[in-house]
Amino acid sequence: MQSYFQKECRLQNIAREYCKIFAAECRVIGTFGEVLEVIPVHLMYRPANTIPHATVESDLKGVYLRYCLMDATGRLVMRTGSEAALKCCTLQHWILQWTNGNLLLTRMEGVDFKITNVGICIKSKGYQSLTITENPNVFEQFVSQHQCNYYCGLLSLRSLKTQDSLQTPAKPKCSRSPLLHRKMGGSSRYEPLPLCPSARHLKDNYTQKLLFGICFISLLLI
Helix, strand or coil, rough: HHHHHHHHHHHHHHHHHHHHHHHHHHCCCCCCCCCCCCCCCEEECCCCCCCCEEEEEECCCCCCCEEEECCCCEEECCCCCCCCHHHHHHHHHHHHHHHHCEEEEEEEEEEECEEEEEEEEEEECHHHHHHCCCCCCHHHHHHHHHCCCHHHHHHCCHHHHHHHCCCCCCCCCCCHHHHHCCCCCCCCCCCCCCCCHHHHHHHHHHHHHHHHHHHHHHHHCC
């Protein structure tokens, strides 16, 4: 039971760290608007309780919505009826590009731009030392189903279909921000948005700190 709660904390907090990097890049773009936040989940130990381990998180006030989920057949269902839902789709696209196609958010719920109950799927066993079940089929489904929206365009994300067709056996050894690939791998229907030197410097420093945070959380919860 303890390992279950530890896993839930670890998955959501890993998603939170990725979302922080995503939010930092979004804030550079003045027209992006409000950014998403994956709220933190904390592991709690109650020795006097029958079930001593539990998770605790902030109470979200408002209309609770499911932006992305997997149905009973294992198919990915994505909502696109609101600004928050569209930004969740963009976050999925961004993380898939950042991790070189190895990690995908398969469940996102919450109130407005506050996201919780995050589900993660990995393409290959042991990615980032995760022990969750890998499911390559959901990646293929997302690539074929995802339609780039306005926010994908603001971040200059490449079409997943184009990216998939241009993949080569030699993969990069580390994850990179999709913003670093704006002029690589074919044309996009969106024009790239240049970053000023000061914004680029701040973003790079922030990204390094957040990547360190992801590694630190992984070490604590293994």
